[in-house]
Amino acid sequence: MEKFISEERIDVASEEELLEMKLWIYKESQRLEQEQAMVDKKIAEIEKEVGNFRIGIQRERSKLEHDKQKLKDEQALFDQQIEILKDGFEKLNADKKLIEREWKKLEQEKGYIRDDEYHRAEIFFVGVNSLLALKKRYRDLMKIYHPDNLMGDHEMCDLINQEYNVLLRQFDAYMKA
Numbered sequence: 001m002e003k004f005i006s007e008e009r010i011d012v013a014s015e016e017e018l019l020e021m022k023l024w025i026y027k028e029s030q031r032l033e034q035e036q037a038m039v040d041k042k043i044a045e046i047e048k049e050v051g052n053f054r055i056g057i058q059r060e061r062s063k064l065e066h067d068k069q070k071l072k073d074e075q076a077l078f079d080q081q082i083e084i085l086k087d088g089f090e091k092l093n094a095d096k097k098l099i100e101r102e103w104k105k106l107e108q109e110k111g112y113i114r115d116d117e118y119h120r121a122e123i124f125f126v127g128v129n130s131l132l133a134l135k136k137r138y139r140d141l142m143k144i145y146h147p148d149n150l151m152g153d154h155e156m157c158d159l160i161n162q163e164y165n166v167l168l169r170q171f172d173a174y175m176k177a
Contacts, residue, residue, distance in 0.1 A: 050063045131171045
């Protein structure tokens with residue numbers, strides 16, 4: 001049937017043609033209503049998807065802002081940690097220089113002490129006037145200063161040995177004379 005029916009044709013149409021036109025109009029209106037329902041359904045689906053999309057975008061923006069703030073906080077913490085480490089290294093360098101100066105002073109004092117230690121070794125044997133007393137004093141000093149002992153001192157032991165050998169040679173020379 002023709003989709004466009006003119007008014008003139010309706011006036012001259014028979015009952016059967018009018019019925020056929022009504023049926024066609026009814027079917028066409030049903031089809032249009034179905035199509036309108038489908039279009040409305042599609043529009044509702046699209047609006048729902050758009051709403052979900054907007055919610056997703058809002059979540060992502062919120063997450064992005066949160067991540068930006070977290071990164072900013074972590075950067076600030078990192079900067080603070082770097083400053084602390086820099087200060088620590090500066091203090092360590094200052095302490096290292098101080099320790100080096102103290103070490104040098106200690107080494108200088110050790111040099112002075114070593115000179116005095118030799119004189120101290122002479123003091124250990126003061127009052128020894130016989131070979132037997134010299135040997136006895138030597139044994140007693142070795143019991144005290146031997147490096148294998150708990151309070152032993154290798155350098156002091158060497159100084160005592162040197163002084164003992166000097167005194168031993170003196171006693172030998174005296175005995176031979």
